[in-house]
Amino acid sequence: MPERLAETLVDLWTPLIILWITLPTCAYMAPMNQPHTLTTGSPLGLSRQSEELRILNRSKRGWVWNQMFVLEEFSGPEPILVGRLHTDLDPGSKKIKYILSGDGAGTIFQINDITGDIHAIKRLDREEKAEYTLTAQAVDWETNKPLEPPSEFIIKVQDINDNAPEFLNGPYHATVPEMSILGTSVTNVTATDADDPVYGNSAKLVYSILEGQPYFSIEPETAIIKTALPNMDREAKEEYLVVIQAKDMGGHSGGLSGTTTLTVTLTDVNDNPPKFAQSLYHFSVPEDVVLGTAIGRVKANDQDIGENAQSSYDIIDGDGTALFEITSDAQAQDGVIRLRKPLDFETKKSYTLKVEAANIHIDPRFSGRGPFKDTATVKIVVEDADEPPVFSSPTYLLEVHENAALNSVIGQVTARDPDITSSPIRFSIDRHTDLERQFNVNADDGKITLATPLDRELSVWHNITIIATEIRNHSQISRVPVAIKVLDVNDNAPEFAAEYEAFLCENGKPGQVIQTVSAMDKDDPKNGHYFLYSLLPEMVNNPNFTIKKNEDNSLSILAKHNGFSRQKQEVYLLPIVISDSGNPPLSSTSTLTIRVCGCSNDGVVQSCNVEAYVLPIGLSMGALIAILACIILLLVIVVLFVTLRRHKNEPLIIKDDEDVRENIIRYDDEGGGEEDTEAFDIATLQNPDGINGFLPHDRRGLLRGIPENAA
Known part of the structure; x- marks a missing residue:
């Protein structure tokens, strides 16, 4: 009931308020065919009608009497009468002439020099020019002498509602997070109106939404756009088109309007958990696959986008957690299952894993909806492959004494084919590791034997490689290092x-x-x-x-x-x-x-x-050498002197009568040979004290290993 009473009062008072606002203008201008009279004052007088009009305007609007008004955009069959100039000095004898000068005089405004009537001869636009300043003067018709000083006045162009509101920056774009609460501010828009904002309601704008309900609302005066529905879901609809209207005259009928569009995009928030495309995945892998190879991929889809859709993958359960791992591919947004440890078909033929995908970036506003994660089961089947032989040990250490007999067994290596269809194995030595061929291996049982003698003092360690080859498939081979240590025996004397x-x-x-x-x-x-x-x-x-x-x-x-x-x-x-x-x-x-x-x-x-x-006491070895050098020098000098003498004198000729004889000494005793040397020990003569040392008297009985020159 109070609301209806308020609406009734608004309907009754609105016309009265508008009439009160427009009454002074109407009183001044009405009717349009009656001129505005501008009198000059003392000594010129004002007519009673003009005086009353001046008093009325001063009390209502505070107008100044040197102003005239003309409506913009007024068009008619004849020029518009704007006002009239009049002076009390004019008795009606038509001896007074009125002259008009200033803005638009003669082009826009024209004056009747006898009556003083001013007419607008062109259509005016307030938005182009709002007022014109002119000068009026009354002169004697015959002498052109001024009857009074010039008087300046203004003609104002009165506004009418002839411009519609405009959105200069449209169309508009805005974003708002999805799932926002009711009344969340989106953006605000602004329209402009070229009409006079001071006079009337021509520029008073009211905003409304023509299209876009019930999702958005707008404040009529501020043009702030807000969400009208809570929890709008981007995954249901991402983009909305809103048509906005701005209407002048305070939104009343008869006003002009302008429209624009606003495109509202809902931005994503993490309000959806990841979801595996299927609950069970099947993969198969050969048992001889290289470590680190990708076995397969699993993907959890997320309706969100960007980082809100990023998920991490983990293996949370299963019998293959030690053999497999899963990594997240940020580009493809999926999980890659890889092999961590070797597989053996003969040991285990299948594995079951439980994998989980969980969002990385959690929005706390939606954490109450439940866990943002999902799980799936992965079954991996191991396929049989032809594997190379497997030695019983990754390395072998053997020991052998250096005096071991040739062809004696040093040790043995064993290997088997891990496949179900086991193949016989043949053994051999990689001769690049046994260039001197010191060892042999039995091709059937892997026993290693000695082929050449060993000497620990030459080499303590021998490192060879044994090769195991499948008889049915010679391409399947394995190698194992064998270290052989040579043990010492006492075969060297100190x-x-x-x-x-x-x-x-x-x-x-x-x-x-x-x-x-x-x-x-x-x-x-x-x-x-x-x-x-x-x-x-x-x-x-x-x-x-x-x-x-x-x-x-x-x-x-x-x-x-x-x-x-x-x-x-x-x-x-x-x-x-x-x-x-x-x-x-x-x-x-x-x-x-x-x-x-x-x-x-x-x-x-x-x-x-x-x-x-x-040596003599006081005579050193150096002195002896010097003496010998001097003696040799003297001998050389003597030889040279004799030689020179022979060149100067006649050669010496032996006379025939001189007897030349040789002295010959003969011995009749024969030499005793070794018996002479055995008869007496010369060493005794050289070393009288030798018999006091360790040397024996019989030189032929000298100890084995003692040099015969020992004295």
Whole structure:
């Protein structure tokens, strides 16, 4: 009831308000064929009608009397009377002449110089020019002298509703997220009207939607467009066309209108879960497929677009989770199943996986709708393939003693055909790994035998490759590395670790260590080396030297007495027997050379030569060399002198009567040969003290291994 009363009051008062607004203009202009009279004032007077009209206009609109009005776009059969100029000085004798100048005078506005009537001779457009400033003057008709000063006035072009609203920026485009709530703002549009916004309602616009309900609404005055339905679904309809109207005159009848279009696009939100195209997928794969190969693809469709449709794939259950993996393909939006570990048809022929697709970008506004994920089952069938032989071990390690007999079995490799239809296997050695052909392999059972002798001291390890080949299909082969370690046996006797040469000082003391020696053995016993040192049995009671075993497995040679002399004996040879701890033990005899030398008081060796020992005191070797050089030079000079003499004098001629005889000495004794040398030992003459050393009296009975030049 109150609403109907309000509508009744609006209907009654609206015409009255419009009449009140337009009444002053009508009072001033009505009727159109009656001119507006502009009087000049003192000394010119105003007519009573003009005075009343001036007072009325001042009280209602505050108009100024030096203004005239003319409606725009008015057209008729004759020029429009705009107003009339009049002065009280005009008694009607027609002696006054009216002159008009200024904007449009003579072209747009024309004046009757006798009556002062002003007419518009052209159709006017307020939007082109809203007012004109002119100057009026009354002059004497005969003398053209001004009767009063010029008076300036304005003719205003009065607006009519002749321009429709326009949308200058249309058509429009806008977006709004799908599933938006009711009243979500989409955009706003603006229309313009060229009519006068001050005068009347010609430029007062009201907006409405002609097409686009019930999805969108518009605010009539602000033109803000909002959603009129909640939860619009992009997947159902993505784009809407809205026709918008702007009407002037406040939207009342008789007003002009303009329209534009707005295209509204719903943007996507993640409001849909992924969904597998099928609940069960079947794939087959050969058992010999390479690791990392793609087995198949699964795809979960999502009605959303862009990142809202992106899903990640995972294997969440099944008996093949360790053998297979699934990765997400961002371009195709699907899941790729790949092989992680080798397959074996003979072990397991099929697998079942449970895969899941889940959205990556979750919109919390729709999380309550349920999980944004889906699952599917994948069955993978393994197909049989002809596989190469498989060795019982990926590598083999064998050991053999270096004294192993030829053709003895070192070890054995085994291999089988993993296929159901098992094929016999043949074995062979890759000869590129056994260039010296030291080993053989039995083609049927894989037993490896020794073909050539081994020597651990030359090579400890031998690495060969055994090849297994299927008899039914020679293209199916496998290889396995075999490492053979040669074990040590005691087949090398110990010996001196270096070429030792000892020096014995003449002024040495009894018990002094002459030399420390060590031994080496090419063998490598498990418990390490342990050497035994000894002298030859016949040298055990050697009067000059003795030996002493050290804790570090070395040997020290000591002098038994002092008083050694280079004149008596310069060199001593001491044979030493070295034995190892092997089973059986091996031994060898190494001879140590001991030289007698002259030493300083602090034991530093100075000279070990006998010649140096017998030189005169104070005469060095350099001095002797210089003396010999001088003697040789003198001999050369003498020879040259004799030669020159022979060239100058006559040759010497032996006289015939001179007797030339040779002295011949004859011996009747025959040489005894070797018996002479055995009759007496010359070495005794050279070394009177030799019998005190270790040298034997019988030179033919000299120890084996001792050089015959030992003295």
